[in-house]
Amino acid sequence: MTSGDVHGFGHAPMNHCPFMPVFGPPAIMFDRGRGTELWDSDGKRYLDFLTGLAVVSIGHANPTVAEAVGDQAERLLHVSNFFANPVATEAAVKINGLLKAATGRSGQVFFTNSGAESNECAIKLARKHGGRGRHNIVSTLGSFHGRTLATLAATGQPAKHEPFQPMPEGFRHVALGDIDAMRAAVDGTVAAVLIEPIQGEGGVHPASHQYLHDIRQICDDAGALLILDEIQTGFARTGEWFGFEHAGISPDVVTMAKAMGNGMPVGACWARTDVASVFEPGDHGSTYSGTAIACAAVNATLDEMERIDAPRRATEQGHKLARSLQSVAGVTSIRGRGLMLGVELAEGLDAKQAYLDLLDAGLIVNAVDPSTIRLLPPLTVSDDEIDEAVSMIANALEQQGGEA
Ligand SMILES: *Cc1c(COP(=O)(O)O)cnc(C)c1O
Numbered sequence: 001m002t003s004g005d006v007h008g009f010g011h012a013p014m015n016h017c018p019f020m021p022v023f024g025p026p027a028i029m030f031d032r033g034r035g036t037e038l039w040d041s042d043g044k045r046y047l048d049f050l051t052g053l054a055v056v057s058i059g060h061a062n063p064t065v066a067e068a069v070g071d072q073a074e075r076l077l078h079v080s081n082f083f084a085n086p087v088a089t090e091a092a093v094k095i096n097g098l099l100k101a102a103t104g105r106s107g108q109v110f111f112t113n114s115g116a117e118s119n120e121c122a123i124k125l126a127r128k129h130g131g132r133g134r135h136n137i138v139s140t141l142g143s144f145h146g147r148t149l150a151t152l153a154a155t156g157q158p159a160k161h162e163p164f165q166p167m168p169e170g171f172r173h174v175a176l177g178d179i180d181a182m183r184a185a186v187d188g189t190v191a192a193v194l195i196e197p198i199q200g201e202g203g204v205h206p207a208s209h210q211y212l213h214d215i216r217q218i219c220d221d222a223g224a225l226l227i228l229d230e231i232q233t234g235f236a237r238t239g240e241w242f243g244f245e246h247a248g249i250s251p252d253v254v255t256m257a258k259a260m261g262n263g264m265p266v267g268a269c270w271a272r273t274d275v276a277s278v279f280e281p282g283d284h285g286s287t288y289s290g291t292a293i294a295c296a297a298v299n300a301t302l303d304e305m306e307r308i309d310a311p312r313r314a315t316e317q318g319h320k321l322a323r324s325l326q327s328v329a330g331v332t333s334i335r336g337r338g339l340m341l342g343v344e345l346a347e348g349l350d351a352k353q354a355y356l357d358l359l360d361a362g363l364i365v366n367a368v369d370p371s372t373i374r375l376l377p378p379l380t381v382s383d384d385e386i387d388e389a390v391s392m393i394a395n396a397l398e399q400q401g402g403e404a
Contacts, residue, residue, distance in 0.1 A: 032061070053376065057258075069293065095256075115255070115256075138190055192226065201232075203369045266297065321389075331344070346401075357399060
């Protein structure tokens, strides 16, 4: 396809693509969804085991979220941060409640519109907390923290930096799991360590519990903050409300987005109160921070996640999915936790080809590196849907193995 053509947009191809060419040609035009299912504009049905990248965690067109957003749209969309609205207050209390239970400490919330903005807030907060001369941020190679300039600089993928050099100053990267490199990097100039409990975009690579414990100790010794990027792992995805809970550590700052609004664009940066209180009026802001319509989605999503015990569901359905996949020919190992799984394919099998074959068969997954497919189904996925997806994966790998 040439960049001037867009197929699948309505029934007639357009001769001028209205989108900037950053995402590649769109494969399919989706029209509607329900739970784990999606339908394209030709009426073909798919099982969604990607959920818009860990966003639609309680299913497409979730009736509770849809009703809350619809009601809020008829009542009040937005008022600005010069004023309060009860929806944002309720959402902030809920988020702080979850993080207080997870960390043992009370804190404060800044609402954002995306994951990158949540990390931007955390980076600015850490710099102000550190003060002049203590502004460096240490993150891991292979990490992903966003696409704005500062969060791109924090992202440990040099190839993504190249077209946009020079990067903003003040970011260091060390290999994931190398605790000596981390200890050497966290000197008196470091404001914070920023880390995902499981690298998501980097290929589903968990940080070990011991590694996270040791980083906590290194940060304490050096007077640096520990920021957990829970943008992909947060909100029950891994079987706990937040990924760091498995390790039993207590971060100072936690960033979130993705599943928080089940599809409404919203995120947050939480920090324990003594850290958050270094911000003063005017230090940070965003027009849509705490806007009522997004916070209505947050409240409904969190209520529904609590009602269905989403962490337990992620654990149980994750075990079922991983167990079934273990017996599929062509699968060599499975990484991750809960319903965030990286499926490593045998040599000779190609993850990109598997992705394309599965799309054809009606299953949406993602090739996160040349040999790994990533699965992020809704936490509400049923046993039958797991069986159906695993049999599609088995068929696709068998077909590819036969051709190889
Ligand atoms: C997706 C993601 C981000 C960026 O979130 P956006 O909403 O795309 O800005 C940051 N960190 C992690 C771990 C992510 O998975």
